[in-house]
Amino acid sequence: MCAAFDEMNGTGDGVRMPYQAVAEWLGTQKLDDLKQKLVEAEALFRRTGITFAVYGSQEAAERLIPFDIIPRILSAAEWRRLRSGIEQRVRALNAFMYDIYHCQEIIKAGRIPEELVISNSAFVPEMIGAEPPLGIYSHIIGIDIVRTSESDFFVLEDNTRTPSGVSYMIENRETMMHMFPDLFARNRVAPVEIYPDYLLKTLESVAPRGLDREPTIAVLTPGLYNSAYFEHSFLADQMGVELVEGHDLVVLDGALQMKTTQGPRQVDVLYRRIDDDFLDPLTFRPDSVLGVPGLFDLYRAGRVTIVNAPGGGIADDKAIYSYIPEIIRFYTGSAPILQNVPTYNCRKADDLAYVLEHLEELVVKEVHGSGGYGMLVGPTASKEEIEAFRNKLNSEPDNYIGQPTLALSTCPTLVETGVAPRHLDLRPFVLFGDQVRLTPGGLTRVALKPGSLVVNSSQGGGTKDTWVLQD
Amino acid sequence: MLGRTANDLFWLARYVERAENMARLIEVGYRIALLPRDGEGYHEEWRSTLASAGCAQGYFDKHEALTTRDVINYLLFDCDNTSSVKSCLSAARRNGRAQRTSLTRDMWESLNGAWLEFGNIKPAEVTADELPRILDWIRSRSALYRGTLLNTILRNDTFYFNQLGTFVERADNTARILDVKYYVLLPEIAMVGGGIDNVQWAAILRSVSAHRSYRWVYKQSYKPWRIAEYLILNHAMPRSLRYCYDEIESALDQLAELYGERFACHETADAAINILEEADIDRIFQSGLHEFIEEFIARNNRLGSEIAEAYHFNA
Numbered sequence: 001m002c003a004a005f006d007e008m009n010g011t012g013d014g015v016r017m018p019y020q021a022v023a024e025w026l027g028t029q030k031l032d033d034l035k036q037k038l039v040e041a042e043a044l045f046r047r048t049g050i051t052f053a054v055y056g057s058q059e060a061a062e063r064l065i066p067f068d069i070i071p072r073i074l075s076a077a078e079w080r081r082l083r084s085g086i087e088q089r090v091r092a093l094n095a096f097m098y099d100i101y102h103c104q105e106i107i108k109a110g111r112i113p114e115e116l117v118i119s120n121s122a123f124v125p126e127m128i129g130a131e132p133p134l135g136i137y138s139h140i141i142g143i144d145i146v147r148t149s150e151s152d153f154f155v156l157e158d159n160t161r162t163p164s165g166v167s168y169m170i171e172n173r174e175t176m177m178h179m180f181p182d183l184f185a186r187n188r189v190a191p192v193e194i195y196p197d198y199l200l201k202t203l204e205s206v207a208p209r210g211l212d213r214e215p216t217i218a219v220l221t222p223g224l225y226n227s228a229y230f231e232h233s234f235l236a237d238q239m240g241v242e243l244v245e246g247h248d249l250v251v252l253d254g255a256l257q258m259k260t261t262q263g264p265r266q267v268d269v270l271y272r273r274i275d276d277d278f279l280d281p282l283t284f285r286p287d288s289v290l291g292v293p294g295l296f297d298l299y300r301a302g303r304v305t306i307v308n309a310p311g312g313g314i315a316d317d318k319a320i321y322s323y324i325p326e327i328i329r330f331y332t333g334s335a336p337i338l339q340n341v342p343t344y345n346c347r348k349a350d351d352l353a354y355v356l357e358h359l360e361e362l363v364v365k366e367v368h369g370s371g372g373y374g375m376l377v378g379p380t381a382s383k384e385e386i387e388a389f390r391n392k393l394n395s396e397p398d399n400y401i402g403q404p405t406l407a408l409s410t411c412p413t414l415v416e417t418g419v420a421p422r423h424l425d426l427r428p429f430v431l432f433g434d435q436v437r438l439t440p441g442g443l444t445r446v447a448l449k450p451g452s453l454v455v456n457s458s459q460g461g462g463t464k465d466t467w468v469l470q471d
Numbered sequence: 472m473l474g475r476t477a478n479d480l481f482w483l484a485r486y487v488e489r490a491e492n493m494a495r496l497i498e499v500g501y502r503i504a505l506l507p508r509d510g511e512g513y514h515e516e517w518r519s520t521l522a523s524a525g526c527a528q529g530y531f532d533k534h535e536a537l538t539t540r541d542v543i544n545y546l547l548f549d550c551d552n553t554s555s556v557k558s559c560l561s562a563a564r565r566n567g568r569a570q571r572t573s574l575t576r577d578m579w580e581s582l583n584g585a586w587l588e589f590g591n592i593k594p595a596e597v598t599a600d601e602l603p604r605i606l607d608w609i610r611s612r613s614a615l616y617r618g619t620l621l622n623t624i625l626r627n628d629t630f631y632f633n634q635l636g637t638f639v640e641r642a643d644n645t646a647r648i649l650d651v652k653y654y655v656l657l658p659e660i661a662m663v664g665g666g667i668d669n670v671q672w673a674a675i676l677r678s679v680s681a682h683r684s685y686r687w688v689y690k691q692s693y694k695p696w697r698i699a700e701y702l703i704l705n706h707a708m709p710r711s712l713r714y715c716y717d718e719i720e721s722a723l724d725q726l727a728e729l730y731g732e733r734f735a736c737h738e739t740a741d742a743a744i745n746i747l748e749e750a751d752i753d754r755i756f757q758s759g760l761h762e763f764i765e766e767f768i769a770r771n772n773r774l775g776s777e778i779a780e781a782y783h784f785n786a
Contacts, residue, residue: 047580047583047584047587048579048580048583049568049571049583223569224568224569233568233571233572234571236572237571237572242476242572243571243572244473245475247475248473258473259473259474259475259783260472260473260474261472261473261474261476261477261628261783262730262732262783263783
């Protein structure tokens with residue numbers, strides 16, 4: 001793999017325009033001072049309690065996501081292009097979900113194989129015929145985008161279920177503004193603190209039809225020990241709504257009620273941060289204690305809005321992924337603005353053969369995996385890892401896809417030895433209700449190990465503040 | 472507000488208060504243990520410290536003998552002891568984390584900071600020289616939490632449930648100290664007089680940080696019935712039973728106003744105030760100090776349960 005495109009230095013022909021001021025500033029900083037700032041930032045995160053839990057790690061029940069103080073910067077023009085591509089995608093994905101749970105025109109038109117949808121475990125038959133307000137299923141989507149050159153952006157994944165990380169987008173900015181106010185005086189950076197306000201407006205706009213009062217909104221968390229608990233509580237706090245757990249809720253008198261100090265009080269919109277399976281033990285997993293018995297029936301009856309709607313996983317399924325360009329064309333009538341990564345569906349014999357032959361160069365992912373778990377990065381994997389994956393592919397080919405290993409762009413990052421390039425991605429958070437609301441930027445995740453392409457926080461990745469410059 | 476939130480806030484305040492009281496009890500016990508005494512007298516002091524802390528049973532389940540080190544360890548660091556300072560700070564922080572959305576940033580940071588810093592203290596490093604510093608630190612953290620609460624929180628149900636937790640816990644603590652030490656305050660013993668009693672009386676006042684204010688109020692040397700009167704009936708002493716119940720009544724009245732409803736807990740609190748209002752210390756001694764305190768503790772516990780029921784703590 002040749003040297004990757006660098007966000008600050010391009011392909012080595014000088015500092016790129018958006019980074020001029022930051023590069024100049026960086027040049028005047030002493031390494032020790034920067035490291036000291038990093039220590040201060042981490043103390044700040046720790047004191048504020050901005051931590052996440054890593055599953056299966058006993059000793060560090062609460063960890064910090066490593067934070068890097070060198071921002072990732074996008075120009076206004078770059079953002080405009082991403083923005084239109086994201087908006088197009090969000091509308092198309094929701095149109096697809098509506099269609100899949102109603103007439104299934106896209107299948108009838110032969111654009112997508114029926115069994116890929118119907119026998120997909122992410123397809124929720126209970127959702128067939130349900131009518132979510134405004135016909136929207138995924139109101140909150142986190143789109144993972146990577147860059148490989150000055151002009152090439154690819155969408156790696158559309159997270160249409162319960163994407164997380166938006167609290168880091170906001171807290172990273174808070175921390176940067178607190179520590180480097182000067183930098184913000186020298187650059188016109190679009191603010192991000194509008195997000196909770198956008199989120200509240202979005203949630204209000206999808207309240208059940210015919211409500212004759214202001215809707216009551218609540219955030220549903222699995223609880224204190226969930227890896228994203230900080231975010232759940234952060235968002236509830238920022239919106240000024242209740243943070244509830246399953247046992248705080250009950251279905252009573254044909255409505256969803258939360259148990260307050262003054263008795264039951266009706267909830268109209270539930271922003272849930274638990275998976276579909278756990279929502280309602282009467283409809284989904286009977287052993288779930290995280291959800292609310294009877295919630296799904298209420299939802300189907302239009303008495304409460306669940307955000308995101310159950311069944312949205314069908315749109316971010318990795319087996320469906322390769323059909324997204326087709327889905328965009330089908331529902332919007334125009335070509336995709338953002339490209340997909342070419343994908344080999346191992347369920348197809350030809351594709352499987354190709355993947356098995358090129359394991360050393362491909363990235364192989366589980367169809368239903370996420371968080372960087374269960375993934376093979378061919379070029380950096382050991383012989384043993386590759387052979388292990390070969391066996392998995394042969395025994396369960398339907399469960400995997402393969403993609404070329406992209407040369408993800410890099411950005412200068414503060415590491416032990418100084419400032420060095422590290423690979424990164426970008427997850428903008430888009431909201432869809434009565435309109436599409438998009439906060440400029442998103443969460444930039446950065447792989448901290450040299451050469452690593454895995455940016456997930458569960459795999460030791462860090463984050464950066466993400467700037468969109470204004471014209 | 473969710474019933475669960477009210478429950479968490481109430482107990483959060485109780486745990487912070489309990490950690491502070493524990494620090495104070497250890498301080499007093501340690502002072503007495505340092506005094507030159509004949510025989511094994513100071514062991515008895517640790518026994519009553521454990522009893523005042525409600526930890527005697529748990530301690531003797533784990534330890535056969537009373538040693539200064541074991542007692543201090545048990546009260547400061549032992550996670551098997553749900554009232555140890557470590558357990559209290561950890562539970563307070565857990566509740567605070569569960570209710571982040573109800574706390575101000577200052578309140579949360581005071582809790583989280585206490586928990587993080589306490590985690591850095593190694594039990595083995597707690598030497599005689601270090602102990603006073605650590606106990607001071609615990610009290611300052613509790614004071615910081617109370618301070619951030621009083622200075623930053625809206626006066627609504629969040630505040631009232633915090634207040635209830637603080638003063639139900641504090642009333643329990645003061646009453647328990649009186650319960651364990653009541654015999655030192657009995658008039659017959661006072662007739663005997665002597666140095667030991669003076670030490671004991673000072674210890675009681677110190678364990679509620681009242682040894683100096685006693686003199687401001689009474690302008691005379693320690694008299695056991697005055698000490699009892701001070702800790703039970705004084706309006707102005709922030710750790711007296713009377714003061715605690717004035718605060719409890721005020722928080723409950725404000726909740727009733729906010730929610731438009733009164734419950735059994737309001738009646739219980741009013742009854743407790745009436746009893747304290749009408750009591751005078753001579754009659755309390757006549758009808759039995761010990762019985763009076765036992766009744767008070769039982770009523771205080773009942774009040775806690777009634778508050779939980781009225782506001783759907785465990786709905």
